[in-house]
Amino acid sequence: MASASLLKVSPVIEKSEWVKGQSLRQPSTSIVRCPRVAPSGLTIRASSYSDELVKTAKTIATPGRGILAMDESNATCGKRLASIGLENTEANRQAYRTLLVSAPGLGNYVSGAILFEETLYQSTVDGKKIVDVLTEQNIVPGIKTDKGLVPLAGSNDESWCQGLDGLASRSAAYYQQGARFCKWRTVVSIPNGPSALAVKEAAWGLARYAAISQDNGLVPIVEPEILLDGEHGIDRTFEVAQQVWAEVFFYLAQNNVLFEGILLKPSMVTPGAECKERATPEKVAEYTLNLLKRRIPPAVPGIMFLSGGQSEIEATLNLNAMNQAPNPWHVSFSYARALQNTCLKTWGGLPENVKAAQDALLTRAKANSLAQLGKYTGEGESAEAKEGMFVKGYTY
Numbered sequence: 001m002a003s004a005s006l007l008k009v010s011p012v013i014e015k016s017e018w019v020k021g022q023s024l025r026q027p028s029t030s031i032v033r034c035p036r037v038a039p040s041g042l043t044i045r046a047s048s049y050s051d052e053l054v055k056t057a058k059t060i061a062t063p064g065r066g067i068l069a070m071d072e073s074n075a076t077c078g079k080r081l082a083s084i085g086l087e088n089t090e091a092n093r094q095a096y097r098t099l100l101v102s103a104p105g106l107g108n109y110v111s112g113a114i115l116f117e118e119t120l121y122q123s124t125v126d127g128k129k130i131v132d133v134l135t136e137q138n139i140v141p142g143i144k145t146d147k148g149l150v151p152l153a154g155s156n157d158e159s160w161c162q163g164l165d166g167l168a169s170r171s172a173a174y175y176q177q178g179a180r181f182c183k184w185r186t187v188v189s190i191p192n193g194p195s196a197l198a199v200k201e202a203a204w205g206l207a208r209y210a211a212i213s214q215d216n217g218l219v220p221i222v223e224p225e226i227l228l229d230g231e232h233g234i235d236r237t238f239e240v241a242q243q244v245w246a247e248v249f250f251y252l253a254q255n256n257v258l259f260e261g262i263l264l265k266p267s268m269v270t271p272g273a274e275c276k277e278r279a280t281p282e283k284v285a286e287y288t289l290n291l292l293k294r295r296i297p298p299a300v301p302g303i304m305f306l307s308g309g310q311s312e313i314e315a316t317l318n319l320n321a322m323n324q325a326p327n328p329w330h331v332s333f334s335y336a337r338a339l340q341n342t343c344l345k346t347w348g349g350l351p352e353n354v355k356a357a358q359d360a361l362l363t364r365a366k367a368n369s370l371a372q373l374g375k376y377t378g379e380g381e382s383a384e385a386k387e388g389m390f391v392k393g394y395t396y
């Protein structure tokens with residue numbers, strides 16, 4: 001864990017808000033040290049960006065819309081391209097990402113798109129900045145700011161997520177480039193424990209990331225992915241998820257994160273991928289909503305689920321089941337695989353298939369938009385959309 005003492009240079013302090021209206025005593029030096037123990041007047045709140053953060057989060061959490069996660073790292077994007085026989089070159093990644101962001105009318109169903117760093121600075125094949133294409137589509141550009149998973153020393157073969165070093169300056173640069181929200185994905189493995197150490201590290205890392213992101217104008221998506229891997233039943237997933245979210249919110253609060261200016265990206269509560277007993281969408285919805293009600297304050301504007309290897313249809317049906325009655329938060333999607341799978345296969349790297357591939361993306365986006373509104377019926381879905389996409393120990 002990082003030290004609790006916090007350094008801030010004076011220009012930042014001037015624009016910071018102070019908790020509970022307590023008065024600000026400007027120190028004589030240009031550095032303020034916050035005490036380790038609960039302060040009487042020295043807690044630095046997230047940023048002059050508070051109003052903008054709340055607005056951005058609300059815009060993303062608008063009815064009938066969710067997030068297109070297209071933030072695959074170059075390595076992961078390479079695996080996707082390899083599955084359709086393409087080389088992992090910048091030109092191929094650019095062609096694929098151009099196809100995604102320029103699908104006509106995508107903004108009717110998608111309010112935010114998470115990009116990998118390369119894409120945030122990339123142009124489409126016709127030379128338009130990708131960020132501008134998204135903005136024209138009424139889609140908020142976002143950025144993956146974590147630096148990926150590495151082994152967690154002292155754990156039961158578990159991992160932790162890197163990226164806090166230099167995060168403040170990177171986030172400020174991403175904001176300049178047009179990003180308004182960000183994502184940090186850490187994982188928790190049920191078959192490997194999870195150990196108390198791994199859960200604590202995941203929760204603390206997410207909380208530090210969230211505070212730093214808000215301080216630089218980015219709405220943080222908080223994503224502790226509880227991996228589908230394992231033979232466990234749904235009750236065990238529920239138990240672990242309760243533990244994980246309790247710690248995440250404990251540390252978010254400790255880090256003075258503004259709950260109205262975050263979005264969550266949880267896994268749905270399902271049985272492990274290798275569990276023989278499968279759960280219906282109604283059961284997944286019941287368990288997942290129970291978890292959310294017990295752990296997530298209504299101040300949080302949006303719950304944007306990951307798909308985690310579920311089939312396209314499963315992910316849509318489960319979301320639809322969760323939206324059959326009003327919820328305190330916007331309950332929606334932030335899918336990568338469950339939005340892109342059929343689209344990628346339909347494209348196959350051929351220019352003449354771009355339109356059909358965009359139609360496939362729009363079909364999934366529309367289905368999930370309907371599911372966000374609780375109005376998805378599942379009629380006319382292809383057999384392909386029913387295929388599962390689970391990959392053991394999936395990395396991003």
Ligand code: 13P
Pocket residue numbers: 069070071114183185223306307308309334335336337338396
């Ligand atoms: P999936 O929907 O493929 O699980 O993607 C998760 C993710 O974190 C993408 O940003």
